[in-house]
Amino acid sequence: MAEVEAYLGMGGYGAFIWAAYLLATLILAGLLAQSRRALKKQEALLLRLKSIRRGDSDD
Amino acid sequence: MTDSLGLKRTRRQKSQRVYTLLFGLTMLGLATALVLNALEDSIVFFYSPSDLRERSISPEQRIRVGGLVELGSWKKAKSQTVHEFTVTDGKNKITATFNGILPDLFREGQGVIAEGRLKNNRLFIAEEVLAKHDENYMPREVADALKKSGHWNKGSGSRRSSGEPK
Amino acid sequence: MHRYANPSRFIRIADTIFPWAGGIMITAFAIGLYLALLKSPADYQQSEMVRIMYIHVPAAWMALFTYAFMALSSAAVLIWKHPIALLSAKAAAPIGASFTVICLATGSLWGKPMWGTWWVWDARLTSVLILLFLYLGYIALINAFDETERGGKAASLLALVGAVNLPIIKYSVDWWNTLHQPASVFRLDGPAIHPDMLWPLIIMAIAFKMFLLTTLVTRIKSELIAARVQNVQRSLHGNLADGRG
Numbered sequence: 001m002a003e004v005e006a007y008l009g010m011g012g013y014g015a016f017i018w019a020a021y022l023l024a025t026l027i028l029a030g031l032l033a034q035s036r037r038a039l040k041k042q043e044a045l046l047l048r049l050k051s052i053r054r055g056d057s058d059d
Numbered sequence: 060m061t062d063s064l065g066l067k068r069t070r071r072q073k074s075q076r077v078y079t080l081l082f083g084l085t086m087l088g089l090a091t092a093l094v095l096n097a098l099e100d101s102i103v104f105f106y107s108p109s110d111l112r113e114r115s116i117s118p119e120q121r122i123r124v125g126g127l128v129e130l131g132s133w134k135k136a137k138s139q140t141v142h143e144f145t146v147t148d149g150k151n152k153i154t155a156t157f158n159g160i161l162p163d164l165f166r167e168g169q170g171v172i173a174e175g176r177l178k179n180n181r182l183f184i185a186e187e188v189l190a191k192h193d194e195n196y197m198p199r200e201v202a203d204a205l206k207k208s209g210h211w212n213k214g215s216g217s218r219r220s221s222g223e224p225k
Numbered sequence: 226m227h228r229y230a231n232p233s234r235f236i237r238i239a240d241t242i243f244p245w246a247g248g249i250m251i252t253a254f255a256i257g258l259y260l261a262l263l264k265s266p267a268d269y270q271q272s273e274m275v276r277i278m279y280i281h282v283p284a285a286w287m288a289l290f291t292y293a294f295m296a297l298s299s300a301a302v303l304i305w306k307h308p309i310a311l312l313s314a315k316a317a318a319p320i321g322a323s324f325t326v327i328c329l330a331t332g333s334l335w336g337k338p339m340w341g342t343w344w345v346w347d348a349r350l351t352s353v354l355i356l357l358f359l360y361l362g363y364i365a366l367i368n369a370f371d372e373t374e375r376g377g378k379a380a381s382l383l384a385l386v387g388a389v390n391l392p393i394i395k396y397s398v399d400w401w402n403t404l405h406q407p408a409s410v411f412r413l414d415g416p417a418i419h420p421d422m423l424w425p426l427i428i429m430a431i432a433f434k435m436f437l438l439t440t441l442v443t444r445i446k447s448e449l450i451a452a453r454v455q456n457v458q459r460s461l462h463g464n465l466a467d468g469r470g
Contacts, residue, residue: 162341
């Protein structure tokens with residue numbers, strides 16, 4: 001337990017180091033997730049529009 | 060016939076755009092270089108003790124002095140917050156006094172930047188002290204081993220006016 | 226040139242790249258974080274604080290690299306009016322801006338305990354802040370118009386002009402006295418970093434580069450499909466108008 005605490009403390013710099021890693025993780029993960037979500041949204045939209053168009057031409 | 064002519068024209072347009080861009084970028088680069096050169100004095104973050112010698116700086120002017128903390132020069136008063144140390148660039152030096160908390164990296168033989176006012180040619184009253192670290196990274200054991208074997212050559216990378224301790 | 230301007234072809238390439246780049250990214254982050262946070266030694270001067278370097282430095286490299294990519298794409302836009310180049314630059318801008326934010330924020334967190342300040346206006350820090358503003362300006366310009374093409378020219382010009390900032394950032398620490406230290410890795414006389422610290426840095430740099438690649442192909446593909454969506458929408462509206470008329 002004490003070992004883990006000492007590790008997380010990072011020689012007194014824990015707050016700075018973990019804040020930096022947390023911030024970087026949040027920004028990178030957030031950006032990648034947002035990019036994937038936007039892509040899925042556009043793909044779904046394109047599929048729907050195409051089916052509408054096909055429906056139109058069938059009429 | 061018209062097709063090949065049309066193609067030729069767009070190709071010429073394209074190479075013209077390339078030349079225009081290259082010319083524009085060259086001019087931009089030159090202009091930037093001239094501006095940066097002219098602004099050199101305000102871009103420089105600190106003066107070395109030798110720079111101070113060459114310039115006449117009035118005591119009212121707030122400036123920054125940078126260099127290395129001379130080995131063995133750091134004196135602490137009893138109050139623990141009053142410090143005195145010598146900033147050197149290898150050629151010239153100046154003594155600085157500071158009342159406050161020093162950054163963790165403040166060490167003799169390491170880089171330092173002090174902001175404050177010149178009292179006279181030999182004394183600088185610092186109101187803020189920043190530690191400047193060099194670009195060398197190594198484990199403690201390696202540093203100790205290097206020092207022990209006499210291969211300690213910290214200056215190898217410090218080409219800046221912060222100078223080297225000898 | 227226009228061989229690469231085929232959107233379907235690009236989407237196929239993107240679909241091939243994505244799983245590979247993503248896989249390498251995850252592996253590199255796993256190894257890199259293990260080395261950076263657990264295995265690598267403390268520094269002789271900065272002790273544990275050196276661990277911030279393993280994200281700060283790759284983020285800084287990628288901030289510059291992404292801008293260089295954006296500037297080159299923008300040159301292709303202005304010279305060849307290459308449509309995919311415009312979408313590539315547009316897709317890269319938010320990624321580069323994110324790298325720059327990470328670089329500035331981690332640098333600040335590093336500077337407070339080591340230098341004794343969160344921020345100073347020295348040449349290196351200021352020029353990197355300008356890089357962030359260039360990214361933000363580009364993003365604002367290219368999104369200012371409904372049709373990407375219209376804002377595209379102004380934004381591309383800004384990206385290209387802003388490229389003069391890249392050598393200024395790189396050499397700021399050599400040309401002027403700065404609080405920031407000179408380069409540790411890319412120097413004429415070899416790296417000034419012990420191998421035990423250089424390896425985690427290199428592996429984290431690979432992870433960051435793969436992050437750029439995965440996110441970039443995702444965003445470009447997204448832009449290409451969005452363009453198709455617009456086309457289909459336009460043709461649908463056209464059909465409806467024809468039907469009514």
